[in-house]
Amino acid sequence: MHLQPPAAASSPLLKNLNPEQLAAVTAPAEAALILAGAGSGKTRVLTTRIAWLMQTGQVSPGGIMAVTFTNKAAKEMLTRLTAMLPVNVRGMWIGTFHGLCNRFLRAHWKLAKLPQSFQILDASDTVSAIKRVIKAMNLDEERFVPKQVGWFIAGCKEDGHRPGDVVAHDEQTRKLVEIYANYDDQCQREGVVDFAELMLRSYELLRDNAAIREHYQQRFRHVLVDEFQDTNKLQYAWLKMFAPPDSRSGQSLIAVGDDDQSIYAFRGARVGNMADFEREYRVQQVIKLEQNYRSHGHILDAANELISHNSQRLGKTLRTDAGQGEPLRVYEAASDFAEAQWLLEELQSLYRGGLVRQEMAILYRSNAQSRVIESALFNAGIPYRVYGGLRFFERAEVKHALAYLRLLENPNDDTSFLRVVNFPTRGIGAKTLETLQDLAKASGRSLYQSVSAVPGKGGANLVAFANLIDSTRNLTQGHTLREIIEQVLATSGLMDFYRTDKDGAERVENLEELVNAAEAFVTQEGFGKDAVALPVDEVAEAGTPGATPDAETGEIMSPLAAFLTHAALEAGDNQAQAGQDAVQLMTIHSAKGLEFDAVFLTGLEEGLFPHENALSAHDGLEEERRLMYVAITRARKKLAISFCQTRMLHGQTRYNVKSRFLDELPETSLKWLTPRNQAGGMGFGSGFSRDYASAWERGSGLKSMVGAGRVEQKAAWVEPPLPPSLRQKVSEEHGGLRVGKGVFHTKFGEGVLLTLEGSGTDARAQVNFGRHGVKWLALSVAKLQPID
DNA sequence: GGGCGCTTCTTTTTT
């Protein structure tokens, strides 16, 4: 044990910390790995450590860097920190990886070879930029799907590879690398960077410029990283630039993470970074936060038992002082429709019991599952909120407006140019644009710079467009951000377009909301005196060798440029009827980091969860299990799990086997609401008739209520499966086997019968054996036993 | 240039 300064021991900050938390908060200023289980007070530990370090005079605000993945987490940290300690957060670097990279590149734009007001491409901008490259190269979009090319490029960048570093063994890859190279050139020409580029560019600058690197190493004494299990290769390398292993300058890098909650390997996260970190930094002691302050006992028991089925773990078991609480409720529904109906009942009963809707969450593995649930909630008049989907700054009308704004800042941004050059339409067609692009390409200029070279009517229209941009820029010179945006909405014709559009009302609202958002941004960021988002960070700039501070010119980044950056870096909220007490619907992925009193975990079916596509991926099943672990640990008091015998997916009915994850939960913590079925498959036995009858009754009842006013919802209703009487007719001839019913095979075990075909010796059956897959069997050979 | 209809796809996603 190291000695603590006396002031520290008595600090009120350290009150009420458990021993492990205390150890983490007051860990010596070196590398440390904190394994923080779900609900173990991770954010509290992080913020308290920062506060404690400053309070005990071990570091000044300028010496702190804390990195998170989401803006939400970063904000949370700042909020808590300022509540703990009256501190000037201005000098601290607290933010997302990308946010901090942006800050870094804004300060060193010249060395990074970027224009001062470079703009950031979001995911869809990136795809359209790539599309243009593929088109320009005359390549087939079938063979080079822009989105996939995007993954490839992002993947390369996240491995730290520039086009020249990629080893291509086949023709396809060689072409991909070529696209990558052209794409990078195009971005550079247009003065834009994508998300991965933000990281890579900062990393390279740090790597290649010793003076800058050393400056930042001197500056940041304490680097703290949240959700370390989600970092990719590049992010880890980037962190090492700030706080290298074996650092003689005595910095402290603290990684906080939970390997059991690593659910983003599919997009490049490397859990292995945790083990690498431990080794490379010679971490003396891994601090485990295993005391859980969130969930009741049964819930934790279930989580612990489930995750123990994973082999590759650093090892950690959550415990709680709260009581056992209620066991997990498990419900088997006849159909996805019936599952939704059951959810309604459960939600209503909780609501009557006094629980607010905000505290109820319905989680699912894939977005497609939400539809049935949504229509049930909608028709029952229960307010709900769906996370995911389009976010504010991603809406088409908002992106159009932003494109105009970006052109004011940088007319050479071809992506933005193409987006709005003919929207609203101004007589500039594909032909004209083709000519323009050819000319631009030939002369190495931007589209904007080439407008006057295009002959004819189209050319004239293009010049008019360029003039429109120029005059708007002149017109808004020296105006407030609000005025600029209002002006752009007017002169571009966007507002008029949507006003006259028959269903443009919502879009008009969103454009008005954009003005509000800009107003709020200006106020929050306090433009004029204390702007946190300002690119120029005096602390960083002062004495940074090679820095190109705006002090040279006295210029600061314009509010517009800053707002555009903000829009790209923070896509804003999803459509949310904020303020209303609503049930929360979301995928398990988006539930990470959240918690609710009551959680409904739906669709626990083989093929859906674990998802069939995940099983083929390396480590896929274990990642799915971690996902299940994340889902379980979202619940504080009540957790219910449901699965369906049949589900409509991609337009056809699927017969499912219950998820293997259900078998990995401790029996003693479960309370089955439906008879626990003997078969892995469930069959339409006793349980079915009852479920079916009630689902049908309610279904038809609701249907008649749907009536005229809500036609659009009607289509979303899923019919309950055929009545059992009908089903039996289909298959009586095959010794009691029935479609949709459970069967037993001596080798493959339990399954659900999907199809019966042919007769006599020719009879075949298709059976879903869950983890053994879907198989065709000859009935004359296979011994299939019906299960009731 | 706009609208209609055909095809294709459908795990998870932040920045």
Place this chain on the structure above:
DNA sequence: AGAAGCGCCC
């Protein structure tokens, strides 16, 4: 089933 993108035709 349903959305979204794409291409064709007016």
